[in-house]
Amino acid sequence: MTSAAGYEALVLTVDTPVLGNRINERKVPLVLPSGFHLANIEPASQSPQTDRKPTFNRRLMDARTLHDAETILSEAGGSTHSNSLTWDTTIPLMRKVAPGMKIILKGIMTREDAVLAVNHGADSIVVSDHGGRQLDEASSTIEALPIIHAALATKLSGAWEEEQDSSYFDGGVRTGADVFKALALGADFVLVGRPVLWGLGYKGEEGVETVINILERELSRTMALAGVTKIDEISKEYIGVKNVGGFGCQSCKVL
Helix, strand or coil: CCCCCCCCEEEEECCCCCCCCCHHHHHCCCCCCCCCCCCCCCCCCCCCCCCCCCCHHHHHCCCCCHHHHHHHHHHHCCCCCCCCCCHHHHHHHHHHHCCCCEEEEEEECCHHHHHHHHHCCCCEEEECCHHHCCCCCCCCHHHHHHHHHHHHHHHCCCCCCCCCCCEEECCCCCCHHHHHHHHHCCCCEECCCHHHHHHHHHHHHHHHHHHHHHHHHHHHHHHHHHCCCCHHHCCHHHCEEECCCCCCHHHEEEC
């Protein structure tokens, strides 16, 4: 089932109850240039916006005291990220307001949360750490992916239809070889963020197409050199993990 606008799924980001301590954003707050507005949100008025401020979520990072935080939250009027979402209430609410649409949870980084997502009726998950901007020193998505895939493949066999894409993946994908590694470690679908933005900034739509074409060629070449002819043939047997302290191929182990 699709919405009136043609959408088939709702994607809920679950790893931003508050913004992480983003040092670069604290130094240089992100604001849209004059004359710009978010494409999917109608501007408040047709007149040029003169007072351009960071979002309330971003301003909350600068709060030095409880009083500062309460003042910012009061001014926000409920427009900040909600940290009150729960497994028992949020997914049923999304089902109610968007019947028939798929529910995808983005920001899953542990096997426990993957199990909870399925048990509470999510259609798919995205293994994602928000581009590494939320919690410093957390594991990377490529480290979390095998554990989550194992949980979905063994403990939850049959919970999702076999032909359904159950786990999406993002985080640090820069080359076609990165796509290969993610697929080998259990991802059904690989998402790309920053490279696409770089292409967009370079040459608009043509730049985005160029980035995608580069990734496709790199993936195809990686598959050929690995002796793989089909996406379905990519598996963890093609991935080795370096054993620190060893040397050469004999110091590698298969996941």
